[in-house]
Structure formats: structure tokens, C-alpha cells
Amino acid sequence: MTILATMLPIALIYATPILIAALGGLYSERSGVVNIALEGIMMVGAFAAASVTVVLEPSPLAGYYGILAGVAAGTAFSLLHAFASVHLKADQVVSGTALNLLAGGLTIYLCQIFFDQQRTTAFATGLAKVSVPGLAAVPWLGPALFKDVYPTSWMALLLVLLTWFIMAKTPFGLRLRACGEHPQAAASMGIQVVRMRYVGVLISGALAGLAGAAMVLTQDIQYSLTSVHGTGFIALACLIFGKWNPFGVLGAGLFFGLSQAASIYAKDIPLLQAVPSDFFFMLPYVLTVIALVVFSGKSVGPKAAGQPYDPGRR
Amino acid sequence: MRGAKLLLPALAILFGFALGAAVLLVTGRSPLGMFQAMLQSVSGINLAAGTFNSRYIGEFVVQSMPIMLTGLSVGFAFRTGLFNIGAEGQLMAGSIAATGVALWVQAPPGIHVMLVLLAAMAAGGIWGAIPGYFRARFNVHEVVMTIMMNYIALYLNNWAIVELFRSADHIKTAPFPASAMLKAESLSALTHGSRLNWGFVPVILSLLVYWFVIEKTTFGYGLRAVGYNRDGAQYAGMKVKGNIVASMAIAGMFAGLAGAVITVGTFSFGRALSGAEGYGFDGIAVALVGANAALGIFFSGLLFGMLKAAQTLMQAQGIPKEIANIIQASIVLFIAMKVGIDYVLRRLGRAKGPEGP
Numbered sequence: 262m263t264i265l266a267t268m269l270p271i272a273l274i275y276a277t278p279i280l281i282a283a284l285g286g287l288y289s290e291r292s293g294v295v296n297i298a299l300e301g302i303m304m305v306g307a308f309a310a311a312s313v314t315v316v317l318e319p320s321p322l323a324g325y326y327g328i329l330a331g332v333a334a335g336t337a338f339s340l341l342h343a344f345a346s347v348h349l350k351a352d353q354v355v356s357g358t359a360l361n362l363l364a365g366g367l368t369i370y371l372c373q374i375f376f377d378q379q380r381t382t383a384f385a386t387g388l389a390k391v392s393v394p395g396l397a398a399v400p401w402l403g404p405a406l407f408k409d410v411y412p413t414s415w416m417a418l419l420l421v422l423l424t425w426f427i428m429a430k431t432p433f434g435l436r437l438r439a440c441g442e443h444p445q446a447a448a449s450m451g452i453q454v455v456r457m458r459y460v461g462v463l464i465s466g467a468l469a470g471l472a473g474a475a476m477v478l479t480q481d482i483q484y485s486l487t488s489v490h491g492t493g494f495i496a497l498a499c500l501i502f503g504k505w506n507p508f509g510v511l512g513a514g515l516f517f518g519l520s521q522a523a524s525i526y527a528k529d530i531p532l533l534q535a536v537p538s539d540f541f542f543m544l545p546y547v548l549t550v551i552a553l554v555v556f557s558g559k560s561v562g563p564k565a566a567g568q569p570y571d572p573g574r575r
Numbered sequence: 576m577r578g579a580k581l582l583l584p585a586l587a588i589l590f591g592f593a594l595g596a597a598v599l600l601v602t603g604r605s606p607l608g609m610f611q612a613m614l615q616s617v618s619g620i621n622l623a624a625g626t627f628n629s630r631y632i633g634e635f636v637v638q639s640m641p642i643m644l645t646g647l648s649v650g651f652a653f654r655t656g657l658f659n660i661g662a663e664g665q666l667m668a669g670s671i672a673a674t675g676v677a678l679w680v681q682a683p684p685g686i687h688v689m690l691v692l693l694a695a696m697a698a699g700g701i702w703g704a705i706p707g708y709f710r711a712r713f714n715v716h717e718v719v720m721t722i723m724m725n726y727i728a729l730y731l732n733n734w735a736i737v738e739l740f741r742s743a744d745h746i747k748t749a750p751f752p753a754s755a756m757l758k759a760e761s762l763s764a765l766t767h768g769s770r771l772n773w774g775f776v777p778v779i780l781s782l783l784v785y786w787f788v789i790e791k792t793t794f795g796y797g798l799r800a801v802g803y804n805r806d807g808a809q810y811a812g813m814k815v816k817g818n819i820v821a822s823m824a825i826a827g828m829f830a831g832l833a834g835a836v837i838t839v840g841t842f843s844f845g846r847a848l849s850g851a852e853g854y855g856f857d858g859i860a861v862a863l864v865g866a867n868a869a870l871g872i873f874f875s876g877l878l879f880g881m882l883k884a885a886q887t888l889m890q891a892q893g894i895p896k897e898i899a900n901i902i903q904a905s906i907v908l909f910i911a912m913k914v915g916i917d918y919v920l921r922r923l924g925r926a927k928g929p930e931g932p
Binding site for chain 1: 598602658660709713714715716718719720722723724726727730731733734737738849850851853856859860863895897898899900901903904905907908910911912913914915916
């Protein structure tokens, strides 16, 4: 039990970028644009965040400017995906693949231009951990949520609530979802599908950029080609496992975070000792494969996701 | 019509290289150096120094071989209307099988290497058939499925290298016996010590088989019919579900073969990987530029092989080698915008003359 208590804060650190990026994917896919570029956008966000943080450091706010830079860079980068897939009716999977390819090349290229090496210079602290004095004493929840926590973890949890509110309770959320279910019907009600899809993709870019920033500033000492190492694809898995629903995403994200933390602590847990660490890394993907098969036949995802918007179709 | 088919890839390549050159100029590097590096990687001729070294040609071929195979893998699935992002994972499944047969099976020289290649194809085929089956039976989208399968293969590979093949340093296995390898001293000596190996034989055979199956057989016609119009093919009495599984399995076999060519050709031991090496994504670029045709995939494989081979030469001249990835990604992005660009081209065509599209 004590191991589980020490694992929880680690799990939360791992879960944070997965959650934020998966919520980003939710906005894009709910608007009808499949976004497999989450990984690439995270890389761009992580690179921007690490670079700005390094340049501004000793300043205590350097990490926060880094986060802003990550959000801005992610948004700008996702504009490419939005332009290609909404305006030019590109195949959204090919366009996303292109962005993933581009991100690796572009960020490391810029590292060589700015820092003369294959990675950014290492930052000193990145983002500092914070505590809330009173609440940290609460058993269980206190140490996990309020003692020595990265502020990005709070952001992730708040974003879950915010996303639920926007999607379920606001006209904007309803319109966004309509564009992902039946864009022609949405258009007939006066909703501007093209604009909504742009907004959906750009929000996903902002959040994936934030996720990349959170990841590099809390789990790494610099940005390199392997900083994001597939987390964008875990986020995609998380989105599907969470059935495109903010609270489902929260559950899946925490579970995936826990399974990554378990790979570190497995050697101390008698039952898990024999399990090779690679199996813990594999777990999110295996579970998603199972989930995909179990959910199949039931319509859980946005119906029109992946189809370019053609106003003439009925 | 044929001209229009070639126009888009040609424009995309032109756009990619122009953008790459522009990026170099803006960041204060010389585009000329990049083009020299590319020339040298293809021909072995160093214009600046006036020297010739055939090793570069050998390395260029070595870089082109696996991405032609992953290109065939992606292209084959595309022909049936399926998007195989899983070539990377199928390739890794192939490498695991190749490593297993190379280390554990003992056979005479010619036969051993054949067993290695067949095992890799079988493993890749199974890894491709799984998402194919789920697509056909449960309508699970193959894109998400194959992405997940890529990561499962990656961690399976790393587990296998350590636990199954007992790697001493947890990075690479014991070296393979000579009988299991495509490596050849003669080819290496011919190209001044490059890693050139017999891998080009299965690659060329694969290109021919791809062309023959897709263009010349009833089976290939059925696959293409499913790609054009799934419901139409169903109505015409074709076995759509079976074709989907078969298409993904064959796509997986090409990728699995690429795994063997890398494992027992380029290298001589099994390797643990810190992440995906990108052969699967290269394959997507190769298939898109090659318009999913065997000859097109051959030439675009050479093009991207050249870009990969030129990377070390560029780095040596102070040009960040990632410019190659930027060019490749721009070409893919440009091709992704096909529908929009077709529209623009049609508009331009209409402005010039009365004849329509």
C-alpha cells in the first residue's frame, strides 16, 4: 500500500502530458478532423518550451514562459494540419503523418542552428514543484495532489473539467460536436463548419503544445529527438480508450500513467517482479487494441471524423 | 491523363527541394552543399575535391532497399483502400523472426538465409493480418490499430532481444553465423567497404511480384476493386473481407522482408531499439510519391534513399542532416493536399483553354 502511495505522484507526472494531449485530440476529432499529428505537435511544443526556458533561466518564471511558448508553437504548427485538411481537403491521416515527419526534422534542425548540437542546452530547473501547505496534510489525496506537485498536473485536471463543461454545457461545444457528427446537417442550421473545424484543430494544437511543454519541463532536462517518445500516440490511445469523452479520457490517462509508473516500481512489488518492464510500456497499446475490438459495432467516436467537409453532399 | 498522374509527384518533389533550399538559405547554410552531397551519394563523385569513391554508391543502395520494401507494403494496402501505418511494426516483427531463425536454426548456407527471409515474411504477414482481420470482421479502423501494433512490436522486440535472445549488453544479440546472412565480402569489396549486401535480390523480386500481382492477376484486380468501391466489389460477388485480410497480410510480408534485409544484411545481429526508426513512415512517403505503382515505388525509393544516404555527407559539411527529413515531410504534405492542388491546377487549365479536366 505504501508503494501505491509513492507511485501515485509519479503516475500523475506521467499522466499529465497524456491527458492534456488527449483532450487536445478530443477537440479536433469532435470537430471532425482526425489528428494523428499529436505526437509531432507535442515535439514542436516541447522544443519551443525547452528553448525559451533555457534562454530565460535564472528567472523564476522561465518555465512558465516556456509553457506559453509551447502553446504558441503548437497552435502555429497545427495551423498546417488545419489548412491542409480543412481548406485543401487533404487526407487527414496523410497530413498528420507529414506533420509528424516534419516535427522531428524541424526541431532537431533548429537545435543545430540555435544550439550547435542535436538537442537543446540543458535547463537548470525547468518547472519547479509547488505545494499547498494546508491541503498537503490530507491523507492519500494530499501527497498525490497538493504536495510537491507540478502546476501542469493541476492544469490537466482543470482542463478535464473545462472540456467537459464546454462540450456538454455550451452552445459552442454542441456546434463543435455537430460538425464532427454530420457537418452538412450542422451547416443547414447555420453553423460555419470550416471555421469550427479550424477552431477544433487549433485548440488541439494549443493543448498538444502545452502537453509537450509539460512533458519536457517536468520529465526531461532538455529537448531531444526522444523527449516525447510516442506519448502523442499514447494520448491518441487514451482518447479512444476514453471513448472521446473527457472523464473517460481522465480515467484512461491516469491508468496509462499508473502503468508507466508501475514499470519503475515493479521490482519492489512481489506480484509484479517477474513481469518485464517492456510489458508495462506495451500495456496501453494492448489495452487500446482490446478496447477497439470491444467497442466496435457501437458508435462511440465522432461519425464524420476523417472525412473532408463537402458542402454538396447529403 | 498519364501526364497528369506524373505531374503531381513531380511538383511535390520540386516543392520539397525548393523549400529545403529556402530553409537552408534563411538559416545561413549553403543549398549548393546539399545538392553536392546528394550528387556524391548517388554517383560517388565529390565535385569539390574532384574524387570518386564507390562506397557512397553502395551505401545509397543500402539505404534505398528497406524503404522500397516498406513502400511496397504501404502501397499494396493503399491499392485495396487501406492505410497501413503499421509497416514499422511489421518490419520489427520481421526482424524478431529473422533474428530467431538466424540464431537458433542450423542449416546449410543457401538454405539458412532463405529460412530467415521466409520467417521474417511470415512474421510480418501475421503482424499485418491481425489489423486486417479486425478491420474485416469488426470494422476497427486499421490506422489506429496499426499505430498501436507498431508500439507493441517495438516493446516486444526489446523484450525478445534481452529475454529470448539473451543479449549480454541488452543492446545487441550475439553475431549471426555467416550462413544466415545476406552480407557478402565480395559486394562490400566491390564498393570500397560499403555495407552493400545481397538484399537487393529479394527487393527486386518483390518489386516484380508486386507489379505482377497487382496488374496482371485476377486476385490483384479483386484487391483493386475493393479499393475503388467496397460496396461495388461486394455486389459483384468478390470476397471483400477476405481481400482485406489478404491485402494487409501481403503488405505485412513486404515490410517483414525489409526487417530481414536490415537485420541480416545491413547489420549482423539483432538490436534493441530506443524508438521507431522511421522505415514505416519512409514507406508512406515512398508509396505516395510512387503513386502505389511498382515502377514508381522503385524510383521514389531511390529518391528517398538518396536523401537518407546524403545525410552524413551533409552533416560533415556543417549542414544539419535533418534538412532531409524536412524535405521528405514537405513532399508528403504537398501530396496530401492533392485534392486542393488538383482543383487549383484545373482552374489554371480552364483559364488557359476551353477544354475541361
